[in-house]
Every structure is written in structure tokens, then in C-alpha cells.
Amino acid sequence: MKNFYITTAIDYVNGSPHLGHAYEKVLTDVIARFRRLMGDNVYFLTGVDEHGQKVQQSAKKRGIPPQQFCDEVSEEFRALCKKLNISNNDFIRTTEERHKKVVCELLQKLYDKGEIYKAEYKGFYSTRQEQFLQDKDRNPDGTWPEIFGEVTEIIEANYFFKLQQYQTWLVDHLKANENFVFPRYRQKQVLEFLSEPLNDLCISRPKSRLEWGITLPFDEDFVTYVWFDALVNYYTAVIDKPEFWPADFHVIGKDILVPPHAVYWPIMLKAAGIEPPKSLLAHGWWSINGSKMSKSTGNFVDAAEFADKYGVDALRYFMIREMSVGQDSDFSLAQFLARYNAELANNLGNLVNRVLNMTTRFSAGVLPAPEVSEQPEQDLQALWIKTRDEVITLHEGFQFHSALERTFGFITATNAYIQTRAPWTLAKSTEAKDAVLLRTTLATIAEALRLGVTLLQAVMPGTTEKIQSVLGYTAGAVWKDELEWGSRLTGSKVAETAILFPRPEGDKAAKK
Template sequence: MKNFYITTAIDYVNGSPHLGHAYEKVLTDVIARYRRMMGDNVFFLTGVDEHGQKVQQSAKAKGVPPQQFCDEVSQEFRAMCAKLDISNTDFIRTTEERHKKVVRQLLQQLFDKGEIYKAEYKGFYSTRQEQFLQDKDRNPDGSWPEIFGEVTEITESNYFFKLQQYQSWLIEHLKKNENFVFPRYRQKQVLEFLAEPLNDLCISRPRERLEWGITLPFDENFVTYVWFDALVNYYTAVIDKPEFWPADFHVIGKDILVPPHAVYWPIMLKACGIEPPRSLLAHGWWSINGAKMSKSTGNFVEPMAFADQYGVDALRYFMIREMSVGQDSDFSQTQFLARYNAELANNLGNLVNRTLNMTNRFAGGVIPAAETQDEVELELQRLWDKTRDEVLGLYDGFQFHIALERTFAFVTATNAYIEKRAPWKLGKSTDAKDQALLKTTLATIAEALRLATALLPAVMPSTAQKINGVLGYEPGAVWKDELTWSTRLTGKKVAETAILFPRPEKPAAEKK
């Protein structure tokens, strides 16, 4: 059994979960579930980033202590994970003592090695982004981009990490590890960023300006800034489980790839004598109805409410089916309902109901053994073998949207097989050959449904469980053994009916 460690970015608690947070968790969950199905021993980490000036200000504005504010918002992220059936092993919070301890240990280690020094800094500072800015961050007309909010010029003493001296090491590391960033074209962006000299990294804030942070172990008048706090959490979670380090995949949004996770993080780990992660997976952004997602303009989706209305697995399916990993995509109710009705209700749901209905109608609710088969059955079996092999390769390459397309093409082919065999006609015949063919047909569609379902647990865990349940089937412990055409459903008692994807009756939980 191979150990497999996968992490997500930790979400900043200055706001409630949105569609982007939901997608990142579901995407990572699909990978984690697939690796478990393949037999790996998976450790799946997610969590929240709870320190910083914006949290301190938000708590003050709300009139509550920062810790209380963090407790309340972090619970929203926990609830989202539970709601979306996320199978994380651990949920880390940067205010936890286990995390603070590791951060202080690493900071002291680097300070003792001379990797951290104190210097006076004069420059422009963005409170909104909690970062110092350079002239290259300005717009062409000299103004500051709106993303930075109010920008002020300040002079203060701070501690700096010797980032620049590791620049050549990182460039060489990226060249030796061409798959360090997925998709690969994102790795080129990292190297382009590294074409310019790096500045040493400011890693502290004076406590007189920011109290809500982890105090530097070598100077109590300062707290550590986000880089040596948030980025350390992935290591914190498995420090007592060294068999899982380094992380196999770290899943993040493309906006925080460069420089935080692709530059600062590996260099920080290198300086600490810790092996860097094996790979970063940078996913794209969702727009809503063709426009940028924004609560202020009302253009947003509440993932929890959407899941309540349409079902968790329907939302999971749409997000994974609609977005090519690494690319941007658009979330619209029109497209969601198109996939919901055509692919889930009318294709998969229809196949389930036809299988149950005809097995009950013509075989007393018990799946019969196939008595004969010809080229029609063999054609469907060959399609299954092709589908299975393609889907496994697509899952390995994170091409989940195409894997689902292939899976549902097989479901479509199974429905077409039913039309070709027309069991409702065979059931009216008293001819022995027709009756034998009827049994073969019922056995074939049940087995095809079982196999299609076997490809779905990573994306639609609840739906897969329900379908197996109505087929009277309990999958075995070794998932790959489930992917071979067989007679294992013979004699199973099926349910009378199942409504997996009911027709929506009320307006969607989507604002525009």
C-alpha cells in the first residue's frame, strides 16, 4: 500500500465559503477518493488560515475577539466540507497550538542559521492584501490596481528571510522536475517569474500594528507574517507522520501559485532542510453567468444552498464535468439544468429505473442469469472494456471531465441496447428463444449499470452507493476487481423503484 498525501490551500476566514472554495475541495476529494479506490493509503488535508490584519479588523468591526471570529467562520468551512461529502483526513486551523509550535521551531531554526535578519524597510503597503508593494505592481499610469485597496507609504523595521540566495536552486529544481506544476504551462509561468531577481522576503509585522499572529520566538515585539504561518500548515499536519511527507499533490487556485506556493514555499522548505512537495496542481476560476463572481454585485452561487436544492452529488458532478482541471469555466443555472436533466435524470436515472422496472416486471425482481448472447451483447462488453481503460487513464491524468463524458457515453450505449433488444416485446412472447434472450437482456443491462456505477464513486459517492443498494449489491474490497464484466449480480433482488434525480420544483439558489 502506497502512502499518498494530498492537500488543499487553506482558506482565509475573512469571508464565508463560496463556489471556488467548494470546487477546490471537491476536486481534491475526487483525487483522494480515486487514490483510495486504487489501494493507496491516503492522507487528505484541508483547513483554514486564521491570522492576519484583515481578520483582526473584521473581528474588531464585529465587536468580538479574533479567536471567536475565527471559530465562527472556520465552522462554516467545516460545515461546507461535511455538506459536500468531502473525505478529508484532517482539518487544520493555524490558530491551533500544534501549528504554532512547528512555526516557532522552524523560525528559530532559520534565525539560528543566519537565514533571517532584521532591517529597516521603506515602501508602499497594501492593507487589503497585507503586503508590501513595488513599483512594478503599479498600473501603467502610476496608480495602484484596485485589488490593493488603499496603499500607504510606511517605514518600519522588520525581519527578512534570505529568499534570493535560493533562487538558482529553485530554477534548477524546476528544470529537473518538469511535472512540478500541473498543468505544465503553469510551470513556464513560474520560470518566467524567476527570470527576474528575487527580493528577500519580509516575514514579520510589528505587534503594534498587528497583534493577531504567531509571535516570533526570537523577538516578541513582532509576529510572523502569512508566509511562515500559512505555508507551514501542510507540514505541521503530518510532522508526526513522516511517512506521508513530502506531499504528493498540493491543490491550489492559479492566483496563489506564483509566488506563494511555487516560489516561497519550496524555498522555505529547502532552507529548513525539508523536502519540497512533489507536485502542485493549479486549478482555474469560476465565473458566474459569464461574469466575474462577486457578492457585491449579486453575481454568485451559494454552494450549500445549491446542494440542498439539487443534491450534493449533482453539484459535485457538474463542477467536475464542467471544468477542465487547470482551465477557467462558467457556472450558470441554464448549463447546470441542461446537464442535470440530460445526463443525470434522463440518462443515468432513466437507466436505473428501466433496469428496476423491467427486472420486477419480467423476472420477479430477481436478476436472472444470461442464457445466450450474440454480437449485440458482445459489442456492449467490448465498449465497456474500452471505456474502463480510457477512464482509468483519464483519472490518472486529472482529465476528470473527459472521464465522466466517456462513462456517460457508456450509459447512453446501454440505454440504446435496451431499445435494440426491446425487452417489453420479448416479455410478451411465449417463444423459448425470446424468453432466453429476455433473461440475457435483463442480466446485461443490470451488469452494465453496475459497471458504469463502479466508475462513479470518486465523483458521486452517494449516488454510487444508492445504485448498488437498489441492485442488491455490495461491492468487494478491491475496486479494480469490480471493473470486469461478470455474472456477480445473478440472483440479486432489486428494489422496486428509485428516484435519484428528482425534477427541481423551486427557483435555484443562484443570484444574478
């Protein structure tokens, strides 16, 4: 059994969760579930980032202590994980003592090694991004990009981490590990970033300006820079489970690839004598109805409310089906409903009810054994083998959208097989051979349905379980064994009906 450690980014608690947070959780969950199905020993971490100036300011604005503010917002993220059926093993908060302890130990270790020094800094600071800026960060006209918000010039003493001296090592590491970043073209972006000299990283903030953070173990007048604190969470969570380190994948948004995850993090670990993660997976962004997602303008989807209205698995399916991992995509109610109706309700949902209805009508609700294998059955079985092998390969390459397309192609073919065999006509015949074909047809469509939904298990775990239940079937412990065409369902008593994807009523716009 291979150990497999995967993490999401930890979400900053300065605001409530949105669709982007939901997508990252679901994407990581799909990977984690698939690796478990393949037999790996998976440890899946998610959580929240709770320190920093923005949290301190938001708490002050509400007139409550920062810890209370963090407690309230972090619970929203924890609830979202539960709502979306996320199978995380751990939920970490950077205000937890276990995390503070590891951060302080790492800081002290680097300080003792001479990797951290104190110096005066004069320059520009972005409160929104909580980072110091350089002239190269400006727009061509000299202004600051909107992402930085208000930028002020400051002069203050701080502690710096010797980032620059590891630049050559990092470049060599990336060239030796061409799959360090997925998609691979983003690795080229990291190397482009590293083509310019790095500055040493300011890793402290004076308490006179920021109190809400982890106090430096070697100077009580300063707290730790939020990124130097936050990144360590991945290591904190498994420090007592060393078999899981280094992480197999950190799943993150493309906006925090460079420099935090692809530059700061591996260099921090290298300096501390800790092995860097194996890979980073940088996913794209969602727009809403073709425009940038914004709660203030109302161009916003509340993932939890949307899941309540349309179903958790329907939302999970749409996000994974619609976005190619690494690329951007657009979320619109019209496109969601198009996929919901055509693919989930009319294709999969229809197949489920055809199987249940015809088994109830023509076989007293008990699935018969297949008795013959002629061209239609052989064609469907051959398509299954092709589909199964392609889907597994696509999953391993994170091409989940294409894997779902192939899976639903097989479900479409199963519905077409029903039309070819026309069991309603066979049931009217008095010929013995037609009775044999009828029993074979019922067994074949039920087995094809069982197999098809087995491929959906990582993306739609709840739906898979429901369909197995209405087929009167309990899956075995070894997922790969479940992918073999056979007669496992023979003698199973099926339900009379199942409503998996009810028709949405009266929707003209996404739930705001």
C-alpha cells in the same frame, strides 16, 4: 500500498465559503477518493488560515475577539466539507497549538542558521493582500492593480528571510522537475516570474500594527507574516506522520501559485533542510453567469444551499464535468439544469429505473443470469473495456471532465442496447429463445449499470452507493476487481423504483 498525501489550500476565514472554495474541496476529494480506490494509502488535509490583519480588522468591526471570529467562520468551512461529502482525514486551523509549535520551531531553525535578519524597510504595503509591493507591481500608468486595494507607503523595521539566495536553486529544481506544476504551462509562468531577481521576503509584522498572529520566537515585539505561517500547515499536519512527506499534491487556486506556493514554499523548505512537495495543482476560477463572482453584487452561488436544493452529488458532478482542471469555467443555472436533466435524470436516472422496472415486471424483481452472448452483448462489453481503460487513464491525468463524458457515453450506449433488445417485446413472445434473450438482456443492463456507476464512485459517492443498494448489491473491497464484467448480480433482489434526480421545479435563477 503507496502513501499519497494531498492538500487543499487552507481558506482564509475573512469571509464565508463560496463556490470557488467548494470546487477546490470537491476536486481534491475526487483525486483523494480515486487514489484510495486505486489502492493508495491516502492522507487528505484541508483547513483554514486564521491569522492576519484582515481577520483582526473584521473581528474589531464586529466587536468580538479575533479567536471568536475565527471559531465562527472556520465552522462554516468545516460544515461545507461535511455537506459536500468531503473525505478529508484532517482539518487544520492555524490557531491550533500544534501548528504554532511547528511554525515557531521552523522560524527558530532558520534564524539560528542565519537565514533570517532584521532590517529597516521603506516601501508600499497592501493591506488587502497583506504584502509589501514593488514598483514592478504597478500598472503601466503607475496606479496599483485593484487586487491590492488601498496601498500605503510605510517605513518600519522588520525581519527578512533570505529568499534571493535560493533563486538559482529553485530555477534548477523546476527545470529538473518538469511536472512540478500542473498544468505544465503554469510552470512556465513560474519560470518567467523567476527571470527577474527576487527580493528577500519580509516575514514579520510589528505588533504595534498587527497583534493577531504567531509571535516570533526570537523577538516578542513581532508576529509572523501570514503567508510564512499559513504555508507551514501542510507540514504541521504530518510532522508526526513522516511517511506522508513530501506532499504529492498541493491543490490550490491559480491566484496563489506565484509567488506563495511555487516560490516561497519550496525555498522555505529548502532552507530548513526539508524536502519540497512533489507537485502543485493550480486550478482555474469560476465566473457566475459570465461575470466575476461577487457577493456584494449578488452574482454569487451559496454552494451549501445549492447542494440542499439540487443534491450534493448533482453539484459535485456539475463542477467536475463542467471545468477542465486548470482552466476557468462559468457557472450558470441554465447550464446546470441542462446537464442535470439530460445527463443525470434522463440518462443515468432513466437507466436505473428501466433496470428496476423491467426486472420487477419480467423477472419478479430478481436478476437472472446471462445465458447467451451475441453481437449486441459483445459490442456493449467491448465498449465497457474501452471505456474503463480510458477513464482510469483520464483520472490519472486529472482529466475528470473527459472521464465523465466517456462514462456517460457508456451509459447512453446501455440505454441504446435496451432499445435494440426491446425486452418488452421479448416478454410477449412464447418462443424459448426469446425467454433466454430476455433473461440475458436483464442481466446485461443491470451489469452495465453496476459497472458504469462504479466509475462514478470518486465523483458521486452517494449516488454510487444508492444505485448499488437498489440493485441489491454490496461492492467488494478491491475496486479494480469491481471493474470486471461478470455475473455478480445474479440472484440479487432489486428495489421496485428509485428517485435519484427529481425534476427541479420553477427555477429561473440560481439560489442567491
